[in-house]
Amino acid sequence: MNSFVPLSFRPLLYVADQKQQYQSRPGAYGLIFDPQRKVLVVEEDSGFFLPGGGQDPGEDLTETLIREIREELGASVTEFNYLLAADDCRYSPVYQRHFRIEGHYFLTRLENIHNLTPEPGARLHWVEVEEAISCLNRYNEKWQLGQFHGEIQIFPGYSTNGYVFCLMHNGQYDDKNLVRVALNEHGFQILEKNGTSTANVDRLVTYVHQLFLKS
Template identity: 35%
Template sequence: MIRRFGEAVKPEQRYRRRPGAYAVLMREGQVLVTHQSEPNPEFQLPGGGIDPGESAIRALHREVYEETGWTISSARRIGAYRRFTFMPEYEIWAEKLCHIYLARPVLRRSAPTEPGHRDVWLSPEEALDLLANAGDRHFLLGVLRGN
């Protein structure tokens, strides 16, 4: 059974399954996150939806680059969680199936290419305080504790 974080499931609501790949990115004691300005300003683990026919690893590399401008290496899956939420940018209710990876940021090749995103380096304590969703915080805490 995959752990669930976030708001309660609304039994009357139909949800569209939306798999995604997200990364805990550590380098020199800092955490690389993305700040998304719209539709709701928030700090997040970089990542996003897996496109049809795309592997989770390929999506992870693409999404991290789009949201941070960084390339990554050594991606290793550390778990997954579910989150039921409304996605205003797509106007859908989604069952997000979030695959979480630990990876190493290697090289910043550009500014983020995804509109409304910026890359931000935070201390682990700041990241735990600022990450918008409990699932992201759970997996970052697990990495910090060596789990």
């Protein structure tokens, strides 16, 4: 399990109603894969979601993750690694409130992925990443899962509170084409730009601005 500082400046990927006020709701969510690289999603009456949920008073995010996985799956977490964070603003029919869901995502291993026990009324599905991206309700969850494939991928910047954006080449991380971004509560700062061409650098920088200027 890795140590981490939760990202305080996160991209805002969806707002259901620009005129609405949203209550902050931090949460921890697990990306759980089986040996065939299928990802676990939870189906509830209100839609499809990654396992996890909102942070209770007095918890840190790792405690939230462990509790939520135990409640939603009947399983024990044996390992987790902090990945990324992003927000999604929408109405919750369960709580009948408008939440800014501050999603913090962890690559998560369970003691046993077999014989999982969902909560009453919920159903569990192992699906391909592309299918999960299509069916998940929240845009921050779609975005996080999307970092496991695609031409631009994002990794935590472990030396800074931020991200590394890089181009992929034949499914491999290309360290010759990357942008390193530091985040704080006020915004983002581009620390480093590397590229084999101006076009590659411009493409990465444009993606960074499009993402974080929504926040």
